[in-house]
Amino acid sequence: MLGNFTYCNPTKLYFGQGALDGLKNELPKYGxxxxxxxxxxxxxxxxxxxxxxxxxxxxxxxxFEDAGVMPNPTTEKLAEGCERAKRAKxxxxxxxxxxxxxxxxxALSVSVNCEEDPWEKYYIRFEEPTCKLIPVGCVLTMxxxxxxxxxxxxxxxxxxxxxxxxxxGEEVFPKFSVLDPEFTFTLPRYQMVAGIFDIMxxxxxxxxxxxxxxxxxxxxxxxxxxxxxSAQIAAENPTDYEARSNIMWTATWALNTLVAMGKTTDWEVxxxxxxxxxxxxxxxxxxxxxxxxxxxxxxxxxxxxxxxxYAVNVWSVDPKGKxxxxxxxxxxxxxxxxxxxxxxxxxxxELGATRDMIDGMVxxxxxxxxxYKVLTEEEVRQILTxxx
Amino acid sequence: MLGNFTYCNPTKLYFGQGALDGLKNELPKYGxxxxxxxxxxxxxxxxxxxxxxxxxxxxxxxxFEDAGVMPNPTTEKLAEGCERAKRAKxxxxxxxxxxxxxxxxxALSVSVNCEEDPWEKYYIRFEEPTCKLIPVGCVLTMxxxxxxxxxxxxxxxxxxxxxxxxxxGEEVFPKFSVLDPEFTFTLPRYQMVAGIFDIMxxxxxxxxxxxxxxxxxxxxxxxxxxxxxSAQIAAENPTDYEARSNIMWTATWALNTLVAMGKTTDWEVxxxxxxxxxxxxxxxxxxxxxxxxxxxxxxxxxxxxxxxxYAVNVWSVDPKGKxxxxxxxxxxxxxxxxxxxxxxxxxxxELGATRDMIDGMVxxxxxxxxxYKVLTEEEVRQILTxxx
Numbered sequence: 001m002l003g004n005f006t007y008c009n010p011t012k013l014y015f016g017q018g019a020l021d022g023l024k025n026e027l028p029k030y031g032x033x034x035x036x037x038x039x040x041x042x043x044x045x046x047x048x049x050x051x052x053x054x055x056x057x058x059x060x061x062x063x064f065e066d067a068g069v070m071p072n073p074t075t076e077k078l079a080e081g082c083e084r085a086k087r088a089k090x091x092x093x094x095x096x097x098x099x100x101x102x103x104x105x106x107a108l109s110v111s112v113n114c115e116e117d118p119w120e121k122y123y124i125r126f127e128e129p130t131c132k133l134i135p136v137g138c139v140l141t142m143x144x145x146x147x148x149x150x151x152x153x154x155x156x157x158x159x160x161x162x163x164x165x166x167x168x169g170e171e172v173f174p175k176f177s178v179l180d181p182e183f184t185f186t187l188p189r190y191q192m193v194a195g196i197f198d199i200m201x202x203x204x205x206x207x208x209x210x211x212x213x214x215x216x217x218x219x220x221x222x223x224x225x226x227x228x229x230s231a232q233i234a235a236e237n238p239t240d241y242e243a244r245s246n247i248m249w250t251a252t253w254a255l256n257t258l259v260a261m262g263k264t265t266d267w268e269v270x271x272x273x274x275x276x277x278x279x280x281x282x283x284x285x286x287x288x289x290x291x292x293x294x295x296x297x298x299x300x301x302x303x304x305x306x307x308x309x310y311a312v313n314v315w316s317v318d319p320k321g322k323x324x325x326x327x328x329x330x331x332x333x334x335x336x337x338x339x340x341x342x343x344x345x346x347x348x349x350e351l352g353a354t355r356d357m358i359d360g361m362v363x364x365x366x367x368x369x370x371x372y373k374v375l376t377e378e379e380v381r382q383i384l385t386x387x388x
Numbered sequence: 389m390l391g392n393f394t395y396c397n398p399t400k401l402y403f404g405q406g407a408l409d410g411l412k413n414e415l416p417k418y419g420x421x422x423x424x425x426x427x428x429x430x431x432x433x434x435x436x437x438x439x440x441x442x443x444x445x446x447x448x449x450x451x452f453e454d455a456g457v458m459p460n461p462t463t464e465k466l467a468e469g470c471e472r473a474k475r476a477k478x479x480x481x482x483x484x485x486x487x488x489x490x491x492x493x494x495a496l497s498v499s500v501n502c503e504e505d506p507w508e509k510y511y512i513r514f515e516e517p518t519c520k521l522i523p524v525g526c527v528l529t530m531x532x533x534x535x536x537x538x539x540x541x542x543x544x545x546x547x548x549x550x551x552x553x554x555x556x557g558e559e560v561f562p563k564f565s566v567l568d569p570e571f572t573f574t575l576p577r578y579q580m581v582a583g584i585f586d587i588m589x590x591x592x593x594x595x596x597x598x599x600x601x602x603x604x605x606x607x608x609x610x611x612x613x614x615x616x617x618s619a620q621i622a623a624e625n626p627t628d629y630e631a632r633s634n635i636m637w638t639a640t641w642a643l644n645t646l647v648a649m650g651k652t653t654d655w656e657v658x659x660x661x662x663x664x665x666x667x668x669x670x671x672x673x674x675x676x677x678x679x680x681x682x683x684x685x686x687x688x689x690x691x692x693x694x695x696x697x698y699a700v701n702v703w704s705v706d707p708k709g710k711x712x713x714x715x716x717x718x719x720x721x722x723x724x725x726x727x728x729x730x731x732x733x734x735x736x737x738e739l740g741a742t743r744d745m746i747d748g749m750v751x752x753x754x755x756x757x758x759x760y761k762v763l764t765e766e767e768v769r770q771i772l773t774x775x776x
Contacts, residue, residue, distance in 0.1 A: 002630075003404060004403065006400065006402050007400070012395070015390065016391060019392065215618075215641075218611065218613050218614035219614075219641070222607045225606050242389035242600060245602075246603045249390055249604075249649070253607070262403065
């Protein structure tokens with residue numbers, strides 16, 4: 001059943017070829033000072049930077065830059081961005097990039113006018129913003145995180161060796177996001193397939209939890225089927241617009257709160273994957289890929305009915321003449337086959353991990369309680385060992 | 389592929405048991421004068437009226453009433469409502485009822501301060517509102533139309549024998565809606581199953597169009613599967629909370645624009661069904677039920693691949709050893725079986741129609757161009773004849 005919830009997602013999305021023109025509708029709604037936030041500069045090579053700047057100028061905006069946002073944005077970078085935003089008297093933060101850049105822009109939004117240390121307030125005490133927010137808009141160049149239509153903002157504190165995500169309320173969601181699938185064409189294949197698995201993992205983390213019948217799981221199944229099909233096509237031809245547009249749209253809906261409405265969720269794969277990331281600095285989506293199957297095979301007996309349903313409804317496994325366990329295992333086998341064909345990393349060795357890191361990874365793994373089995377430390381160790 | 393689009397749906401939803409308490413969060417955002425809009429008074433019998441009024445009083449609101457909204461709200465009623473809203477200096481229109489009441493509230497929202505005849509401006513010339521809008525909130529007591537989270541507002545002009553829907557932009561969407569599945573428990577079974585088929589029809593109208601591969605169709609398949617399952621349970625036990633909550637949530641997402649994003653749509657079943665309604669005054673969902681299978685069987689050869697996909701993905705038809713046409717037909721046969729078990733009206737005779745009405749119904753049927761076959765007048769006649 002659907003538990004009680006509130007749902008609100010006010011982000012306006014401009015989707016498709018030429019979607020960047022949507023900026024011309026949005027920019028006039030804000031004051032003239034725009035803080036343009038981006039990462040390592042790939043947007044300068046692929047021409048997106050020039051296009052954005054041209055529209056900002058057309059709309060008579062004063063442009064202030066905050067470049068160099070790293071894949072895991074840090075508290076130091078956030079402090080620097082706050083200074084830049086204050087000096088610029090920013091009326092709008094425009095993020096151009098992937099999930100990290102969008103996350104960082106939202107963290108900036110709630111931090112610029114914050115009268116205390118934002119890390120302490122939002123990431124240690126998990127309080128909600130009480131200061132004046134600076135509105136955020138996004139131009140997405142990489143898909144996977146759903147950050148373009150949610151309130152998530154992950155920040156890393158190196159001094160404290162902590163990487164924490166705060167999921168803010170709808171007042172922090174981007175006011176608008178531009179989603180042009182062609183902007184993702186130049187992404188290296190490794191990043192593309194890692195992003196695809198991140199999307200799949202978001203859906204599965206929310207799907208593999210609970211035993212009730214609720215609409216959210218059916219929507220997730222639809223999104224999974226679309227993702228599986230389009231991923232296969234994109235892996236063969238990364239500039240297939242149909243496939244890339246479906247992947248982009250699926251990514252948004254995989255993590256904009258819809259498929260979690262009224263149900264419990266797991267997120268243990270992300271916890272193990274992030275522990276791997278903390279010890280290897282490997283690409284996020286690949287860490288999830290390396291640990292997912294060992295984890296799901298481990299918890300399968302505890303969530304058998306759902307794994308059977310996953311096999312039949314998502315992977316079209318024919319249940320005739322098979323035991324429930326055989327059906328469920330056939331679903332995971334089909335998933336493994338699909339993952340290998342995509343070229344995903346299927347073990348921790350390929351991510352640069354070594355077995356002597358296992359102890360540390362176990363210690364870094366947060367235990368969640370929404371999945372089919374609350375793991376013991378020994379089980380986390382076993383799953384990590386099976387991921388080599 | 390996903391065509392270009394913009395998406396924005398800012399309505400805040402309070403869903404579940406006790407969702408009415410959400411009013412206490414929302415009401416303080418508006419001025420003190422509330423126009424309470426409702427229908428024939430069933431909300432006074434089932435206690436919802438008293439609950440709403442109590443919260444309005446707790447929130448120190450001045451309550452003005454606009455009751456008697458009919459199943460097909462008229463231009464006369466709209467004019468009366470505008471007068472009431474003006475006299476009340478309404479700061480908020482609170483609709484308590486089903487789709488008609490929500491539709492009417494939105495029509496009021498754009499009409500109260502309209503300086504010309506709203507019928508002419510919005511329903512004949514299809515212009516967008518330029519006047520100050522009055523915000524709308526909804527408390528849903530009947531599911532099916534999705535009006536609680538979209539911009540649709542159908543109004544009937546009896547003098548001109550026209551019933552027209554205007555789909556307004558997001559500024560006219562309800563600011564908030566309260567969805568408590570228990571509020572739908574007292575609905576008579578006939579209305580419940582008619583509403584369920586209306587939801588299914590909304591999904592199918594958007595699904596049976598186009599030959600490309602897009603995520604929206606996969607989401608629709610998920611919603612259809614959830615609806616099919618929960619409808620069967622609700623038909624046996626109308627107070628099964630799990631089933632009714634899933635039906636309510638599916639109804640919202642079936643017609644809040646999501647499953648139409650980036651794709652073409654049909655809506656011919658609604659056109660034929662509305663023509664039947666104009667000549668019989670039969671319940672909307674039942675008119676759709678009576679004409680759907682003859683229509684879909686007629687267009688099946690033109691959209692064979694999609695009907696096959698529908699059979700396999702939605703009705704779990706096993707395609708092995710069957711021709712494409714056999715698979716597609718087996719899907720519609722499964723749908724027919726499900727409809728009969730629900731107790732839906734399967735022919736026009738039961739709706740009070742007679743064969744001498746066919747000519748008039750043909751004339752009243754608008755021909756749409758997004759489906760798999762643009763119908764000729766002769767084909768509409770044939771489908772209507774087969775619906776007896």
